[in-house]
Amino acid sequence: MAVGADYAEKSRFFHNLCNSAVIATTGYESLNAQVSYETEDGRWRVTAAGTNLTDAVYWQGGFDFSAALGDAVYVVPPRMWSLALRYSFE
Numbered sequence: 001m002a003v004g005a006d007y008a009e010k011s012r013f014f015h016n017l018c019n020s021a022v023i024a025t026t027g028y029e030s031l032n033a034q035v036s037y038e039t040e041d042g043r044w045r046v047t048a049a050g051t052n053l054t055d056a057v058y059w060q061g062g063f064d065f066s067a068a069l070g071d072a073v074y075v076v077p078p079r080m081w082s083l084a085l086r087y088s089f090e
Contacts, residue, residue, distance in 0.1 A: 005033040022071045023062035029054050030076075045086040055079040 062073035
C-alpha cells in the first residue's frame with residue numbers, strides 16, 4: 001500500500017508585470033492525496049485519488065484587457081476524485 005499527499009498554501013500574488021488587481025489571485029490552500037494498493041504478484045493495482053480537496057476557488061492565470069475588452073481569468077478546477085485500476089500482463 002502506498003499513500004501520498006501534497007499541500008500548498010499561497011498568499012496573494014499577481015499574474016502579470018503590471019500587478020493588475022483585477023486578475024490577482026487571493027490566498028488559498030490546496031490539498032491533493034492518493035492511496036494505492038498493489039497485489040503481491042504486482043499484476044493488479046487500484047488507486048484512489050483526489051485533487052483540490054479543500055475545494056479552493058482561485059485564478060490559475062489571467063489577462064487584463066480592461067482598457068478595451070475587460071479581463072479573462074482561468075479558474076482552477078473544482079474538487080475532483082478519481083479511481084484507477086491497472087493490470088499488468090508481464
